[in-house]
Amino acid sequence: MHRADLSRRRFLADASRGLPSAWLALRLPDLARMHHHLTQQPVPAWGAPGRWLFFTDPQAVEVEAMAAQILPSHDGPGAREARCIRFVDFGLAKFWPEDRPAFRTGLRQLSADVRAKYPGYTRFSRLEPNWQYEMMSAMEGSAFFEMVRTYTLAGFLCNPEYGGNAGRVGWKHIGFEDRFSYRPPFGWYDRDENRPS
Amino acid sequence: MHMATPRYRPSDPVDFLIVGAGAAGGVLARELSVKGFRVVVLEQGPYLREKDFRHDEVDQTYRYALVNDPRIQPQTFRSRESEPSTRHYTVQYGRMVGGGITHFTGNFWRFHEIDFVEASRRGTVAGTGLADWPITYQDLEPWYTKAEWDMGVSGEAGTSPFDPPHSKPYPLPPMPLNSCGALTQLGARKLGWHAFPAPLAILSRPYQGRSGCIECGFCEGFGCEVRAKSTTLATMIPEAEATGRCEIRPDSYVRRIATDRQGRATGAIYFDRHRREVFQRAKAVIVCANGAETPRLLLMSASSQFPDGLANSSGLVGKYLLFNGYSVAGGLFEHEVNGHRGFHLSHTIHDFYELDPSVGLSGGGGLEFRFDAYPIFFAQAQLPPDAPRWGAEFKRLLGQYYTHSVIAETHTTTLPLETNTITLDPTLKDDWGLPAMRVTYSDHENDLKLMTWMQDRSVELLDAAGAVRRWRAPLDNSSFAQHLLGTCRMGDDPKTSVTDKSHRAHDVPNLFICSGASFVTGGRGQPTETICALAFRAADEIVKLARSGALGA
Numbered sequence: 001m002h003r004a005d006l007s008r009r010r011f012l013a014d015a016s017r018g019l020p021s022a023w024l025a026l027r028l029p030d031l032a033r034m035h036h037h038l039t040q041q042p043v044p045a046w047g048a049p050g051r052w053l054f055f056t057d058p059q060a061v062e063v064e065a066m067a068a069q070i071l072p073s074h075d076g077p078g079a080r081e082a083r084c085i086r087f088v089d090f091g092l093a094k095f096w097p098e099d100r101p102a103f104r105t106g107l108r109q110l111s112a113d114v115r116a117k118y119p120g121y122t123r124f125s126r127l128e129p130n131w132q133y134e135m136m137s138a139m140e141g142s143a144f145f146e147m148v149r150t151y152t153l154a155g156f157l158c159n160p161e162y163g164g165n166a167g168r169v170g171w172k173h174i175g176f177e178d179r180f181s182y183r184p185p186f187g188w189y190d191r192d193e194n195r196p197s
Numbered sequence: 198m199h200m201a202t203p204r205y206r207p208s209d210p211v212d213f214l215i216v217g218a219g220a221a222g223g224v225l226a227r228e229l230s231v232k233g234f235r236v237v238v239l240e241q242g243p244y245l246r247e248k249d250f251r252h253d254e255v256d257q258t259y260r261y262a263l264v265n266d267p268r269i270q271p272q273t274f275r276s277r278e279s280e281p282s283t284r285h286y287t288v289q290y291g292r293m294v295g296g297g298i299t300h301f302t303g304n305f306w307r308f309h310e311i312d313f314v315e316a317s318r319r320g321t322v323a324g325t326g327l328a329d330w331p332i333t334y335q336d337l338e339p340w341y342t343k344a345e346w347d348m349g350v351s352g353e354a355g356t357s358p359f360d361p362p363h364s365k366p367y368p369l370p371p372m373p374l375n376s377c378g379a380l381t382q383l384g385a386r387k388l389g390w391h392a393f394p395a396p397l398a399i400l401s402r403p404y405q406g407r408s409g410c411i412e413c414g415f416c417e418g419f420g421c422e423v424r425a426k427s428t429t430l431a432t433m434i435p436e437a438e439a440t441g442r443c444e445i446r447p448d449s450y451v452r453r454i455a456t457d458r459q460g461r462a463t464g465a466i467y468f469d470r471h472r473r474e475v476f477q478r479a480k481a482v483i484v485c486a487n488g489a490e491t492p493r494l495l496l497m498s499a500s501s502q503f504p505d506g507l508a509n510s511s512g513l514v515g516k517y518l519l520f521n522g523y524s525v526a527g528g529l530f531e532h533e534v535n536g537h538r539g540f541h542l543s544h545t546i547h548d549f550y551e552l553d554p555s556v557g558l559s560g561g562g563g564l565e566f567r568f569d570a571y572p573i574f575f576a577q578a579q580l581p582p583d584a585p586r587w588g589a590e591f592k593r594l595l596g597q598y599y600t601h602s603v604i605a606e607t608h609t610t611t612l613p614l615e616t617n618t619i620t621l622d623p624t625l626k627d628d629w630g631l632p633a634m635r636v637t638y639s640d641h642e643n644d645l646k647l648m649t650w651m652q653d654r655s656v657e658l659l660d661a662a663g664a665v666r667r668w669r670a671p672l673d674n675s676s677f678a679q680h681l682l683g684t685c686r687m688g689d690d691p692k693t694s695v696t697d698k699s700h701r702a703h704d705v706p707n708l709f710i711c712s713g714a715s716f717v718t719g720g721r722g723q724p725t726e727t728i729c730a731l732a733f734r735a736a737d738e739i740v741k742l743a744r745s746g747a748l749g750a
Binding site (some may be wrong): 069070071072074075078091095098101133136140149150153154156157158161162170171173174175176178179180181182183184185186187188189190194195196 | 252253254255259260268344373374375376378379380383386403406411412413414432530532533534536538539572573576577586587588589592593595596597600
C-alpha cells in the first residue's frame, strides 16, 4: 500500500516557483521525469473525520485523554490538535493488528484501576486533570503506557496522510520541515560568518 | 542501448546463479554479465524503483518497508549457548533488490592497512579468533578505486593524515559542510584532532547520468528518490540488466543450494512470489546473502554428503559473527544545528583508528557528530536519558532539542569470537516453514571497554565544540545489528576458514561466498565499501577461474 506524499508536491511547488530551480535543474537532470512521477501520486483520503475504524467511541475518548497527558495542549497544539487518536485508530485497524489485544486489555485494566482508585468514576477521561496525571505517573513503564506513548508520538509526528500531525502541528512544534531540498547554510554553525578563520 | 532483460528457464543451467542482489550481489551481477556470462540473481525482497521510495517514517521504521519483517521471518536470540533463546529481532538487513546499501547512510570508508593485518601487527587477543586476512590492503586497493569510480563517491583523499594510500582521488568533491560537520571541525581543532570530509557514496554533483544530491535529508534508512545515492540499485544492477544477459528475479526466497553426487553445486531451490518451489539450475553458485542469511542458507543446505551444512567441513559456517561496535552521546547547542536539513553528517575523525598501545585495548574506531534522527524516532528515544518522557516538560524539550542538538556517534572494532554465531533455531519456523535464524551474541570485554573509551572521546569532542548540555546514551550488550559480518571467513587454510581468498568454498569447487560474511575482521564500523570492493575483486578472480576451465563443466 503506497500513499502519496504531499511534501513531494510542495517540493515541486517550490521548484516550480523558481525558488531553487536553477540549482535544482543543475543537480537533477531528470527533474522533468521526477515531476511527472510525483504529480501522478493519488490523493490520499485517509484521516478524514468520520467513524472510527477500530475503536468504539468511549475507547477513543479514553486513549485520547491519555495522549493529551503525554503531549498536552496548554502551551500550543498537542496530541488533541494533531489528532493523534486518528493515527492510533488507523494504525490498529490497518497496520498493527498484533497490538489490538494489548489495547483492549489495557483499556479494561485502566477502567478497573480508575474504579478502584476513584470510587464513583469509571473512566479515565472524566477524572480531574491532576488525577489523570497521577494515574499516568503510576502507569509509566507499563506495557500499555509505553504502547500508548509510542502510538501518540508517531501520531504527532507522522506524515499527515496517516490522519495524525494534522496541519503539521507536530512537525512545526519540533522545527521539522519535509521540504525535499535544502541548500547551505543549513544551520548557524556552517554559516561562513560564524566559522573560526 | 538497453537489451531486453532475459528470462531464463529454470532448467537452463546459467553460468552463474547469484543469491542476494545487495552490495556484493549487485556488483558481481554487473561484472560477470558485462564479461559475457549468463547470470540469474535471486533476491528474496521486492524490486522497488526510485518512484516507490517515500519520505515516510511510519512505513520505513514501523512497517519494515525495506527490511526483513520479523513478523513473517522471526528470529531468536541468546547471549550464550548455555542460555535458552527467546524470540527477538536482532538482525536487520535490506530485503529488496539492492539490499542494505539501498537505504544505508552513505558512509563509504575504505578499510586501512591495519584492518587486514591487525593480528600480526598488534597481536592476537587470547580466547578470540582475531586473525589476518588472506589478502592485504594493497591487494584490495585497485578494487576500492574501481568501486569509487564505477559507483560514484564524494570526498577528498589524503585530507586525513590517517588515510591509507589512494591510487586515484575520489571522482567527486566532498559534500557541502553542514553544522554537524562545522562543530566536529571546531571541537577537533581544539583537541588537536583531524576532522576531514567524510567519504560518501552520495553524489555531490551529477555523475554518469545520475542526479546530484538535492539535500532532502532522508538518507539513512531510506531509498534515494533521485538516484544520488551510489547504491547497486542505482548503478550496478541497471548496468547488469543492460547487457541483456542478467536476469534479476525478485521475490525469490532461496531455501537450499542443491548439489550433485560429485559434491558440486547444481543450482538453487527457491520459493517464488506465489510460494511455489522452483529449481534454477546453474554451472556455479555465488552466495551474497550477508553475514546472517548466508550461513543460514548453507546450514539449511545440509545433505547426507554435507551433514553439517554445505561448505562446512571446517565447522566455521555461522561462527565468528561480527557486529560493529558503536556508542551514542548527544549535545545541545546554543544556536540552530538543523541537522535534519540535508545530509546527516559532513566530517568525521580517524585519529583513533589505531589506538596508542598505552590505551591497552585492541582495535580502534572513528567518530563524528551527525543528526540522523527522524521526527518520530527522535521523540521516542533521542532526548537525554534523564529527561521526562511525557508531559509538558517533555513536549517543551522536543521543541528545543530537535533543531539544536547533535548526535555524537562512534564506530568501533569488535573481536571475532567463535561463540558468536548464526545457527538454525531447532523449533521456530518462518512463514515459509523454514527454520528461523537463531543469533547467539555477546560482546567481548575489550569491545565494551573500547565503546566506553570512544564514548569518552565523543564527550570530549562535545565539550570542545561548546555544547551547553551533553549526555551519554547507556552502553549495552549488542542485541540489534545491521552490519552483519564474518560468518564465512576467507582464509588460506581449509581448517580455519570457509572460502579461499578467491571467495571459492574450500569444499565445493563451483560455490562462492562473497558479502559481509567473507570478512575476517569487521573494520571500524563502516563495512559497505569493503563489501563492494571484495565483490569487484571476487568477480575478477571468478572470471579468471571460469576462463581457465577451473570451474569444470
